[in-house]
Amino acid sequence: MPVSDTIVYRAAAKFMELYGAHAMSEVMRRVEAMLDRRDAERLLVWLRIRQAIQLLDSPPSRMLH
Numbered sequence: 001m002p003v004s005d006t007i008v009y010r011a012a013a014k015f016m017e018l019y020g021a022h023a024m025s026e027v028m029r030r031v032e033a034m035l036d037r038r039d040a041e042r043l044l045v046w047l048r049i050r051q052a053i054q055l056l057d058s059p060p061s062r063m064l065h
Contacts, residue, residue, distance in 0.1 A: 003045050012052035023053055 016023045027050045034043035 003048070008045070008048045009052050009056070012049050012056055015049065016053060016056060024050070024057075027053060 015027060019026045027046060031043065031046045031050065034040075034046055
């Protein structure tokens with residue numbers, strides 16, 4: 001069953017809350033673990049969480065109205 005974008009972004013926000021500046025390195029540990037286990041389904045979820053953290057952590061690309 002696919003994981004919704006809402007769940008991915010909530011997980012990313014929670015991860016950032018828990019790990020702060022180290023959130024990306026913690027996510028990468030989990031990505032590596034899924035690679036080692038050859039768990040493709042969970043790997044894709046962690047890669048989506050990594051992408052969400054990158055987007056949430058980046059400055060806005062333009063002025064908001």
